[in-house]
Amino acid sequence: MHYRSKAYSLFAAINIVFLTLLAAAMTFPYLNTLAIALNDGQDSMLGGITIYPREPTLDNFATIVKNAAMIKSFFISVSRVLIGTFLALVVQFFCAYAFANRNLTGRTPLLIYFMIPMFFSGGLIPTYLLYSKLGLLNHFLVYVLPGAFAFFNMIIIRTYLYTLPDSLQESARIDGASELTVLFRIIVPLCMPIVATIGLWTAVAHWNDWTTTLQFVTNPDLFVLQYKLMQLIRESDTIAALIRQAIESGETNIEQVPTTPEAIRAAQVIVTTIPIILVYPFLQKYFIKGVLIGSVKE
Amino acid sequence: MEPIANEATAPAANIKSDSLWRRMRRDRAFYMLLAPAILIVFVFAYMPIPGILVAFKDYKVLRGFWGSEWVGLANIEKIFVLPNMILAIWNTFWISLLSLVFLFPAPIALALLLNEVRVQLFKRVVQTLFYLPHFLSWISVIGIAYAFYSIYGPLNDLRVALGGEGTERIMFMAEQSMFVPNVILLNLWKEVGWGTIIFLAAIASVDPQLYEAAHMDGANRLQQAWHITLPSIMPTVMILLILQLGNLFNVNFELIYGLQNPFINFEVIQTIVFKFGIQQGSYAIATALGFVQGIIALVLTIAANYGAKKASGVGIW
Numbered sequence: 001m002h003y004r005s006k007a008y009s010l011f012a013a014i015n016i017v018f019l020t021l022l023a024a025a026m027t028f029p030y031l032n033t034l035a036i037a038l039n040d041g042q043d044s045m046l047g048g049i050t051i052y053p054r055e056p057t058l059d060n061f062a063t064i065v066k067n068a069a070m071i072k073s074f075f076i077s078v079s080r081v082l083i084g085t086f087l088a089l090v091v092q093f094f095c096a097y098a099f100a101n102r103n104l105t106g107r108t109p110l111l112i113y114f115m116i117p118m119f120f121s122g123g124l125i126p127t128y129l130l131y132s133k134l135g136l137l138n139h140f141l142v143y144v145l146p147g148a149f150a151f152f153n154m155i156i157i158r159t160y161l162y163t164l165p166d167s168l169q170e171s172a173r174i175d176g177a178s179e180l181t182v183l184f185r186i187i188v189p190l191c192m193p194i195v196a197t198i199g200l201w202t203a204v205a206h207w208n209d210w211t212t213t214l215q216f217v218t219n220p221d222l223f224v225l226q227y228k229l230m231q232l233i234r235e236s237d238t239i240a241a242l243i244r245q246a247i248e249s250g251e252t253n254i255e256q257v258p259t260t261p262e263a264i265r266a267a268q269v270i271v272t273t274i275p276i277i278l279v280y281p282f283l284q285k286y287f288i289k290g291v292l293i294g295s296v297k298e
Numbered sequence: 299m300e301p302i303a304n305e306a307t308a309p310a311a312n313i314k315s316d317s318l319w320r321r322m323r324r325d326r327a328f329y330m331l332l333a334p335a336i337l338i339v340f341v342f343a344y345m346p347i348p349g350i351l352v353a354f355k356d357y358k359v360l361r362g363f364w365g366s367e368w369v370g371l372a373n374i375e376k377i378f379v380l381p382n383m384i385l386a387i388w389n390t391f392w393i394s395l396l397s398l399v400f401l402f403p404a405p406i407a408l409a410l411l412l413n414e415v416r417v418q419l420f421k422r423v424v425q426t427l428f429y430l431p432h433f434l435s436w437i438s439v440i441g442i443a444y445a446f447y448s449i450y451g452p453l454n455d456l457r458v459a460l461g462g463e464g465t466e467r468i469m470f471m472a473e474q475s476m477f478v479p480n481v482i483l484l485n486l487w488k489e490v491g492w493g494t495i496i497f498l499a500a501i502a503s504v505d506p507q508l509y510e511a512a513h514m515d516g517a518n519r520l521q522q523a524w525h526i527t528l529p530s531i532m533p534t535v536m537i538l539l540i541l542q543l544g545n546l547f548n549v550n551f552e553l554i555y556g557l558q559n560p561f562i563n564f565e566v567i568q569t570i571v572f573k574f575g576i577q578q579g580s581y582a583i584a585t586a587l588g589f590v591q592g593i594i595a596l597v598l599t600i601a602a603n604y605g606a607k608k609a610s611g612v613g614i615w
Binding site: 028128 | 318321322324325327328329331332334335336338339341342343344345346347348349350352411412414415416417420423424426427428429430431433434435436437438440441442443444445446448450451452454455458487491495496499518519520551552555556558559568571572575576581584585588589591592596599
């Protein structure tokens with residue numbers, strides 16, 4: 001292992017340089033977007049913005065943050081993350097706990113029941129027609145109900161439950177604890193690490209999702225923040241409307257209109273990604289743990 | 299619920315001799331815990347499946363499912379006649395193939411390079427930077443690309459700096475020829491770092507004695523990487539490859555749809571299903587297209603698993 005030849009030392013040095021450049025190249029686009037978001041829109045059009053703003057301004061953010069529709073979609077996104085994550089955790093944890101009982105009658109058929117949808121699905125249009133029949137189109141529940149069960153997450157929780165010693169539960173039962181007491185007073189507190197992992201996982205997925213809105217929601221009152229970003233990127237009339245609203249409400253000076261579509265888009269990217277960046281230190285730790293638990297085969 | 303708990307802890311021999319009904323009664327608390335999951339899976343995963351039959355009907359919303367006429371395979375035949383459908387199927391296949399060629403080996407190579415880094419702090423810092431884009435939504439990634447590629451963005455700045463003042467600034471996002479490379483590039487940017495985790499874990503679990511023995515026999519680091527590290531992570535590589543092959547017909551809808559703009563003409567199966575089905579209401583033909591895609595994906599998964607088992611003895615089932 002500690003073999004050190006000249007050729008290898010050279011390789012090691014080149015490797016470090018290469019990885020440094022790669023890391024810089026991968027970080028640059030985000031920092032560039034941040035700089036554009038913080039820079040005067042008209043000034044950005046001269047080019048030359050790298051990773052710091054040349055004419056710092058918060059106008060681009062003000063245009064977004066003070067927009068009523070944006071504020072509404074922010075609350076929709078947050079409610080969706082909170083409710084959706086809580087619901088998914090409850091459903092998946094209960095299911096995993098039942099499956100962690102190796103003596104459960106009908107365990108194998110039930111497991112197969114949950115596995116089949118991994119191979120067959122109705123596809124988008126049958127799903128759309130079903131939601132339409134169930135009244136889920138343009139309903140908040142379409143964000144939180146269909147995703148409340150994920151087979152993979154359930155298996156990860158179950159794998160974690162297997163690692164808890166049986167003697168803990170047994171001694172509690174001998175002391176007269178009921179099945180529910182065992183679950184809520186002993187198992188759940190011990191499972192906090194895996195609950196945090198799956199919880200963060202689910203929360204990020206909820207926060208980042210916009211296709212559900214695209215496919216099943218047309219009511220602007222239910223648009224999520226990521227969907228608004230998509231509109232700003234794909235639809236030039238949406239961005240024009242946003243700038244017009246800002247001018248009408250006095251956020252932006254009509255004389256010079258400092259915000260440009262590019263600057264607004266950059267600011268919106270930052271607004272939608274900031275929550276992720278803020279919790280990133282936790283995300284990294286818990287997500288890696290999740291990937292590694294998930295990769296362990298039964 | 300207490301009697302249930304007492305029975306649950308009874309010796310296994312008793313459990314076997316109990317009748318099915320008694321055992322189910324004993325487990326009723328567990329069934330209650332399973333109920334929400336069973337219900338959600340039934341409604342949202344099983345109930346849409348019969349809807350596939352819409353693909354074999356001349357589906358009219360006003361007449362409903364039962365009122366619409368059966369048309370056999372007419373909708374599926376249409377898919378293979380309409381030129382934009384054939385093109386979309388081809389594009390789906392093309393993007394998948396390129397993704398497999400460029401995106402699959404990249405994290406393995408990066409993991410091998412990261413594994414050679416001995417300075418732990420440096421390794422942690424670059425890993426943190428590599429993983430970050432994975433947590434951003436696809437539409438944010440596209441937004442970042444718009445900033446980076448914009449007429450006055452850094453890429454055009456660089457081209458002007460290198461090519462002199464007269465260099466024409468290009469709208470990269472509006473260039474048809476840049477669309478496919480962009481799909482691959484953005485995918486690489488977002489996921490290459492994250493993809494290394496599983497391979498780094500596989501590398502870390504290789505027995506260090508193997509390296510010591512190879513070193514004794516005079517193998518250099520490159521030979522060790524080639525003859526020990528790579529073969530050791532091969533089972534992991536194979537499993538992930540099978541999973542990838544199964545996804546060969548599932549291109550990233552978010553990325554393709556998000557990157558489309560009025561200057562771009564590039565459709566894949568998923569974007570056609572969405573536009574035909576939901577935006578235009580041609581439910582039958584969109585369902586038929588989705589159905590064909592599902593069948594192909596299923597066949598590919600089974601075939602890939604079979605092939606991998608034959609070739610290396612590793613399979614996912």
